[in-house]
Amino acid sequence: MLLKSLKKQKNELANSQRQLELLSNGVFETGELPKFSAQLASLKQFPLKPKTLEILQINIGYMCNQVCAHCHVDAGPDRKEIMTRETMQQCLDVIKKTGAHTLDLTGGAPEMNPEFRWFVEEATKIGVKDFIVRSNLTIITANKKYYDLPDFFKKHNIHVISSMPHWTKGKTDKQRGDGVFNASIKALKMLNAVGYGMPGSELKLDLVYNPSGAFLPGDQAALESDFKKALLSDFSIQFHELFSITNLPISRFLDYLIASENYEDYMYSLVEAFNPEAVGNVMCTNTLSVSWDGWLYDCDFNQMLELKVDSTVQHISEFDKDALENRTICISQHCYGCTAGAGSSCQGTVT
Amino acid sequence: MSKSYYDPSDLKKFGNITEWNEELGGKFFDYYGKVFEEGALTAREKSLIALAVSHVVKCPYCIDAYTQDGLQRGITKEEMMEAVHAGAAIESGATLVHSVQMMNKYKKLSM
Numbered sequence: 001m002l003l004k005s006l007k008k009q010k011n012e013l014a015n016s017q018r019q020l021e022l023l024s025n026g027v028f029e030t031g032e033l034p035k036f037s038a039q040l041a042s043l044k045q046f047p048l049k050p051k052t053l054e055i056l057q058i059n060i061g062y063m064c065n066q067v068c069a070h071c072h073v074d075a076g077p078d079r080k081e082i083m084t085r086e087t088m089q090q091c092l093d094v095i096k097k098t099g100a101h102t103l104d105l106t107g108g109a110p111e112m113n114p115e116f117r118w119f120v121e122e123a124t125k126i127g128v129k130d131f132i133v134r135s136n137l138t139i140i141t142a143n144k145k146y147y148d149l150p151d152f153f154k155k156h157n158i159h160v161i162s163s164m165p166h167w168t169k170g171k172t173d174k175q176r177g178d179g180v181f182n183a184s185i186k187a188l189k190m191l192n193a194v195g196y197g198m199p200g201s202e203l204k205l206d207l208v209y210n211p212s213g214a215f216l217p218g219d220q221a222a223l224e225s226d227f228k229k230a231l232l233s234d235f236s237i238q239f240h241e242l243f244s245i246t247n248l249p250i251s252r253f254l255d256y257l258i259a260s261e262n263y264e265d266y267m268y269s270l271v272e273a274f275n276p277e278a279v280g281n282v283m284c285t286n287t288l289s290v291s292w293d294g295w296l297y298d299c300d301f302n303q304m305l306e307l308k309v310d311s312t313v314q315h316i317s318e319f320d321k322d323a324l325e326n327r328t329i330c331i332s333q334h335c336y337g338c339t340a341g342a343g344s345s346c347q348g349t350v351t
Numbered sequence: 352m353s354k355s356y357y358d359p360s361d362l363k364k365f366g367n368i369t370e371w372n373e374e375l376g377g378k379f380f381d382y383y384g385k386v387f388e389e390g391a392l393t394a395r396e397k398s399l400i401a402l403a404v405s406h407v408v409k410c411p412y413c414i415d416a417y418t419q420d421g422l423q424r425g426i427t428k429e430e431m432m433e434a435v436h437a438g439a440a441i442e443s444g445a446t447l448v449h450s451v452q453m454m455n456k457y458k459k460l461s462m
Contacts (some may be wrong), residue, residue, distance in 0.1 A: 213422070215422045218420075218423035221392075223424070226424075226425055227425075
């Protein structure tokens with residue numbers, strides 16, 4: 001069981017440059033597998049360009065109460081990167097002037113940022129169509145000061161999206177840590193109790209499924225049906241939609257793939273499952289990711305690889321919609337994770 | 352040439368069998384694909400049947416493929432092992448039911 005982040009362990013994969021080297025070497029260097037850029041070129045979609053900005057995803061800090069084995073953020077209690085109120089204010093100024101219909105707060109555990117509630121209150125006043133908080137669930141039960149989160153979410157009509165890798169305890173705890181399953185079940189019941197996830201309820205509660213190992217997610221609709229059946233019959237828990245997300249080969253998941261000698265086979269699976277249809281809808285074409293210190297990225301994964309947007313504008317303080325929409329999206333082999341099978345994004349499949 | 356009869360990387364080349372007979376290979380893969388579609392049985396149920404049969408016919412490629420397929424579908428290890436036991440029980444039963452023939456023959460030849 002992981003207790004420390006790769007960064008704290010001084011693991012070489014905490015270095016984004018090292019990760020990018022690994023992703024370009026081996027089977028991709030020898031030409032055994034085609035590079036992502038070559039796949040896009042064969043579809044005449046290289047370089048990849050963004051469309052209209054629809055989703056602003058803001059990572060308000062890498063601190064988390066969990067240390068999940070697959071976490072692409074390398075989040076954990078030992079991570080101290082936290083967004084300040086000043087940077088949040090810069091984000092609010094941008095939210096006011098963009099036409100983005102979705103605001104998506106993520107982390108770490110976003111609720112652990114001391115300014116989280118202030119930020120939610122201020123952002124709610126601006127009014128976006130869909131205001132998402134990615135909650136890991138266990139934070140709700142972690143400490144008395146978080147017990148009222150379901151009511152706080154309800155008051156601000158927050159769309160809650162939470163992770164759950166399986167409907168059984170064994171698989172969930174293996175990926176997310178001992179005790180996570182029981183705490184998640186308790187938190188889901190608290191959310192259901194205030195109306196979240198109930199049939200017909202406007203309080204949206206969706207779950208995210210990540211495979212707990214070196215394999216791709218199965219059919220999203222079939223998994224959703226299995227999750228619903230099991231959570232309802234075993235725990236009387238209800239939720240709205242299940243988003244199935246492919247694990248991208250970066251950070252802790254990359255470390256796991258290499259240590260378990262699954263890296264090459266996994267990359268083969270991703271490349272074999274490459275779906276040209278998914279390319280047009282990958283999330284970097286309608287999303288911008290903002291880091292805790294205000295830098296802009298094409299997605300949360302590129303943020304962790306420290307691949308800033310390829311634009312004259314790189315920081316939220318100098319946000320310029322036109323300049324950003326003219327940029328070229330930064331890619332590497334990890335991008336195969338978003339184009340495999342039915343495609344993958346923070347909103348689930350894309351085809 | 353490999354010194355081993357089985358090479359895990361050969362599974363990735365399965366589709367290449369059509370290169371030497373496109374018509375029959377193509378028909379086989381069409382049939383195979385159709386069989387595993389959702390039908391009166393769910394694709395999940397068929398995956399478990401395939402896993403059990405993979406063990407009975409002792410196909411290492413199929414075991415790799417359907418263990419991975421099961422994981423992708425969220426099938427638990429308990430379900431997988433029960434499926435394998437179902438296959439193994441039929442295989443043992445098929446052996447043991449022949450002992451009736453042995454018993455018959457024994458009785459016929461004995462005074």
